[in-house]
Amino acid sequence: MRTSDITADCIVLGGGPAGAVAARLLAREGARVVLVDPDRALPRLEGISDRLMTWLQGEGLAAWLPDLSSRVPRRATWAGTASDHNGEHLVERASMNAALRAAAAEAGATVVTASAQVAPDRGGVFARLSDGRAVAAARAIDARGRAAHAGRPVRRGPATLAVGGWLTESGDRVASAQVAPFADGWVWIARPGDGRVWVQAALDAREGGSASPTERLMAALAAAAADLDPLPGGTPEGVHVRDCAPALREDIIDPRLLPAGDAAAGMDPLSGNGMLWAVSGALAAIAALRTLAARPGAASEDLARRFLGERIRETYERQARLGRDFLRQETRFRDRPFWARRLGFPDNAPVHAEASAPGTVRRAIVVDGGLLAEREILVTAEEPAGVAWVAGVPIVEAWRRWRAGAGEAALAAEWGPEAAGAAIGWLRARALV
Ligand SMILES: Cc1cc2nc3c(=O)[nH]c(=O)nc-3n(C[C@H](O)[C@H](O)[C@H](O)COP(=O)(O)OP(=O)(O)OC[C@H]3O[C@@H](n4cnc5c(N)ncnc54)[C@H](O)[C@@H]3O)c2cc1C
Structure with a gap:
């Protein structure tokens, strides 16, 4: 060296x-x-x-x-329907x-x-x-x-920019977050509860002509305004652009x-x-x-x-x-360039590959005792990436033994009654036993 x-x-x-x-x-x-x-x-x-x-x-x-907000719901107004299933802490x-x-x-x-x-x-x-x-x-x-992608082979999704900046408001200061789509992208508005408002738009990098990032951000906020809590006026400050294409x-x-x-x-x-x-x-x-x-x-x-x-x-x-x-x-804008370029990316394959019923066993590399090791895993509809252990029980082995006629007592003798019970319950919940 x-x-x-x-x-x-x-x-x-x-x-x-x-x-x-x-x-x-x-x-x-x-x-x-x-x-x-x-x-x-x-x-x-x-x-x-x-x-x-x-x-x-x-x-x-x-x-x-240091400056974490309490949990706020991520309010999404998507396809004309408002929901707040997910939550987040603004930081x-x-x-x-x-x-x-x-x-x-x-x-x-x-x-x-x-x-x-x-x-x-x-x-x-x-x-x-x-x-x-x-x-x-x-x-x-x-x-x-x-920054690590420079000069390397990289598979990229549709070129996407995020333009973000700060507005300031007075009055009630309740932490909140909102996502809303519009014809040329989507916006995320986050209020940490201290009077600052972070406004951010995801936009197609190939669109926008000669408009500056600030102009594009303001146009996005105006286009999405109907789905957002009223925003303070003024021009966003500290505006910066980041690459956010999948890569x-x-x-x-x-x-x-x-x-x-x-x-x-x-x-x-x-x-x-x-x-x-x-x-x-x-x-x-x-x-x-x-x-x-x-x-x-x-x-x-x-x-x-x-x-x-x-x-x-x-x-x-x-x-x-x-x-x-x-x-x-979100079907309202599907013909617009931003949406049309993304609806077929990365492909048309389903999120979860179907596991062949009633469960598929395959070998995979897992972390066992902190170290990598190849083990058998059980792939289920609920766990498409597969599971090696349930409550510390090697689930493929437990499943095989059960199907070979071993009862609850035999599994409990091997792994303890609590762990064996959890493993059997897990298999039952997936209709595998
Ligand atoms: C617009 C936008 C909004 C997002 N919003 C969210 C969100 O709300 N929630 C969420 O979970 N994720 C969000 N993400 C994703 C999130 O920002 C990243 O996934 C996350 O920051 C990745 O963490 P990281 O540590 O891998 O890289 P980074 O956070 O990017 O950190 C990389 C670090 O490497 C340093 N660095 C660069 N070059 C060098 C060098 N040569 N030597 C030494 N250091 C170097 C940089 O200074 C930087 O600190 C968002 C991403 C974007 C683009």
Whole structure:
């Protein structure tokens, strides 16, 4: 390896949710971790979904987030019908990222404010930091968000821009969030409850002619106004444009440089689940790193490559199809360019591939005791990605034994009465026994 200023077990590039969470968890496991981020995020609001919030609370991370709103329903006026099935916690992303990086530092990670360029090197990776220093590490997690896609083979969805900015209002200050479609896209309006209003429009990148981003944003707000609570007047400030087209990196994963979060696949923001997938991608990358450290060699490298590659592609396709089906519910604008270009993306396949009844058993790579391993899983209509354990019981084995005549007592003798009961209940609920 070349001469370096810092030596680490892992360098994490990017301190958004994926990178900061990965760095924190790795440091807690005792790894020497360097987390690098230039800390240049512009102020903007996003919503933390209920599932991610539950996870952050369980990890003690919710308490780190400084300016979190209480839970607000995500009110959607879609296809002419108002609903508020989903909820979210509004959070300012620049301060959220900073807080998660502080939590990583508290766990023992070295946090560096800089950008990094990394390349595989003999025996590991070698990173050059913008502050002039060099880091040598055994492995890296690439969590640079969409910046990681530059210069790589990437499968992209219809070119989509998000234009966002801030308005200010006086009067009642109740936190709320609203989604509304209009002829040329959809808007998301978020009020954290302090007088600020984050206004954001998702628009087709190929439309808009010579209009400026601010003009396009204001036109979008005017077009969607009938479905929104009244907005304050004025011109949005701090307007910035972000690429939000679905994008899947298609290069072969190098086991020294594992992608996580948007660096692996960027999802359509309509789902409101991008940060959840970023964090779950970080957990997957950590399981791969753990396996590579515990059992070095070609077999683990192959396992890590396949596990992450399949997981990232499946998540991307599933999210894209869910987004497509949601867009298809809105039929009023289907002939307009924004809608027409998205109603067949990524394809016309159903979200859930049909599992052949009464259940399909296949082999898959799963996380077992924190490490990657190939196991049999049971695919059901409810769990299209498959299930390996229920209440700690290897469900394929339990199912086979049951069908071979083993009763509840035999299963209880093997796995304990409570776990066996939960496993049998789970099989019954799916009409598999
Ligand atoms: C318009 C829009 C709205 C969205 N709304 C929501 C929402 O409401 N809810 C939700 O859950 N998700 C939402 N998302 C998705 C969400 O923003 C992302 O999925 C999530 O931020 C991905 O996290 P990440 O850590 O992978 O990447 P990012 O959050 O993008 O973080 C990447 C980090 O890498 C750093 N970086 C870049 N280059 C380098 C380098 N060379 N060296 C070191 N560091 C580098 C950056 O500074 C950044 O901090 C939205 C996305 C968009 C575009």
